[in-house]
Amino acid sequence: MAFSGKKNGVVLKFVELTPAKTFDLDHFKTLLSERTKLVSVVHVSNTLGCINPVSEISRLAHSYGAKVLIDACQSTSHMFIDVQQIDCDWLVSSGHKMSAPTGIGFLYGKKEVLESMPPFLGGGSMIADVFLDYSTYGELPYKFEAGTPAIAEAIALGVAIDYLNSIGMNEIHSYEAELTAYLFQQLDKIPQIKTYGPYPNSQVEGRAALAAFTAGGVHPSDLVTLLDQEGVAIRSGHHCTQPLHYYLGTPATARVSLSFYNTYEEIDVFIKALNNTLDFFHNVSG
Template structure:
C-alpha cells in the first residue's frame, strides 16, 4: 500500500499517466522563449517583467538594492503560480483523478527544470525544501548525525551564513566532532586557502563553505576545495545561495557532494529552496522527517522508506512554490546565465568603484580586480555612522538596502564592526540606479555631518 491507501499498482498507473511527458536520464530542458536583450541592456530591457519595481517609496522612485536577501519575481513566475491555483490545485502523488495527476506532472516538471538549471545528472538528485536553511539542516541531521564521530572535524569559515554554522554546532555537540573555521586573507578578505590547507587532514570528514559570500562578495575556489577535500576522504557541501541566481552553476563542474540554494533569491517564490546531492550519497542518508510521502510501507513496528528524493519530502510539499521556482529557472535560462553573469559583473564593478569614491566609506571584501572577481554586492560602513542609521536615511530617499549583520555575526566580529550596510544588485538594476544610490548616500552622510555641527 502507498501513502494514499491505494494499491501501489494503481499509483504506478496514475504516475505513468501523469508523468508520461517527462524525459529520462540527464535532463536538459529547453528554456521558454524569452526576448533576451544584450547583456549591456539587460537591466532596462526586463524591468517591465517586475511590476513591484514600478512604484514610489517616500515620494521617490524605488531603488531596490536588497537582492541578496530576496529577489523580486517576474510576471512569468506570478502567472505560473496563479495558473496552478486557478486550474489545477490538488495534492500531488496521491490521487488518480485528473487534477492530482496534472498537479503531480507540474510539480515533477519543476524538479526537472531545477535539475537542468544546475546541471544535475538526473532530476531525482534534487530535493525540494522550504529554503536553503532547511536543506543545510537536512544534510546536518540526516548525514551528519549518522556519519560524524568524536575526533572528526568539520571545516567551515569565518564568513559563513549562520545557516552554515549553527546546524554544525548542534551536530558537533551531539557527536563529539570538532568545528574548525578558515580565516580570511588580510589584504583582500577572501578565504585564506593556505589556512584551509593547514586545517585539512585525515580527521576532516566534512567541508562546508560558501560559493559566494553574502557579505564580502568573495568567490571561493570551490572546484579546488572539493578536489582537496575528497583526497582526504571528506564530503563537500556548498552554500550556493548567492551563486546559483547570478552565474552559471553546473554541479558536475563544482565537484561537491551537495549544494543548497534558495528559490526566493533567484526570481522564485519564498517557501521553496532545494538541495542537490549526488544520488549515491542521497541513497546512503536516512530521512530527515517522518510522515506521508516519504515511506514505502508502514507497519506498527517499523517502516521502510521511499528512495530519494521522496525520502526527504515528508508531507504535502509547497506545490505552487515549486512550480514557481521551475518558472523562475525557465525565465533565467531564457535570459542566459552567462549574460546574467556578465551584466552583474559590469554593474557590480560600477557599484564598487562609485562607492569607493565616496569619502569615509569602507567596503568589505575583495576588489573586482581579484582573479575570481566578486559578486555584485557591497557591504560597507561609513566612518562615524551606524549602518542602520545610514539604511534608514536611504529608505527616506526611496533606496532599499540591508543593514545589520546579514546572518554573518562571526564575520562581523572578525571585522570588529557591530553591523554593516549592504547594497546588493540583480538583473533588473541599472547604472542609473547606482548613481541614484550614491547621490542618496552622499545626502545621508551630509545630513549626519550637518547634524553633528
C-alpha cells in the first residue's frame, strides 16, 4: 500500500504482514529504493506482540541511504536494547511505560544526525547567540531542550531506569516470556478465544508479553467492562492501531498485558474471570 502525504507530497508506503502476522521482511525489501528517505517502525507491536527484526531493517534501509526511526515504547521496559547493535538513527520511548511518571520520554539519536537537525521548538536554554535577524543554537543536548524542562519527571525517569536495571533487563525478558507462554496455554483452553499475532516461541525474534484477542460474538468493550467488575483490568479498542484492525478484519480487540510484576496466580484469576464473563454472555444470549 502507498499513499501521498497532503502537506509535503511525500509518498507513504506500508509493510504487509506475514501469514503469522509478523513484519514481512521480504515485502519490506520490495518497497526500498534510492528515493526512500525514512523508515519508521515499532520495535514491538502493542497489538500483535511481534518483535520486529529492527537490526536487519536498519541494515537494509541504510543500504539505500535512508534514515531509521525506531519506536521502542513497547520494548524498553521489557528487554535489553543496544542502539549501537540496532544501528538506528533515532530511537524513542515514553517514561510511563518504564515505571516513570507520565509526561516524560526520551529521544536517542546518533550525534552526527542530531547535529545536522534544526530544533523544532524555540525558547530559553537552547540558544547560543541571538541577533536581530537570526539565532545560533547551543550544543547537544541543549539545542533540543527549549524552555523549562520537566525536571521532576526527568529525575523520576532516571530512578525508574535504575530500578529496571537493578532487576536486570534480560531477567525481566526471560520471566515475561515464561508468563506469556503460560497465558497463551490457558487462553488456548477457551474455545471462543481467537488471539492475534505470533504464538510464543514460534518466531526467531519471539513475542512480547501481551495477548490481543476476540471472544466470539462478545464485543471487547462489553467483555472488559464485566471483567473490571470482577477486579480484572485489561484494555479494549484499537490500541492506537485502527488501520491494523481494519487489516485484521475486526472492529476491536481485547488485550491483556503482562509485566515483570505480574504472577502466574494473577493469570489464573484473569482466566477464571474471563470464563465467568463468557458464561454470563452465553446465558444471556441463550
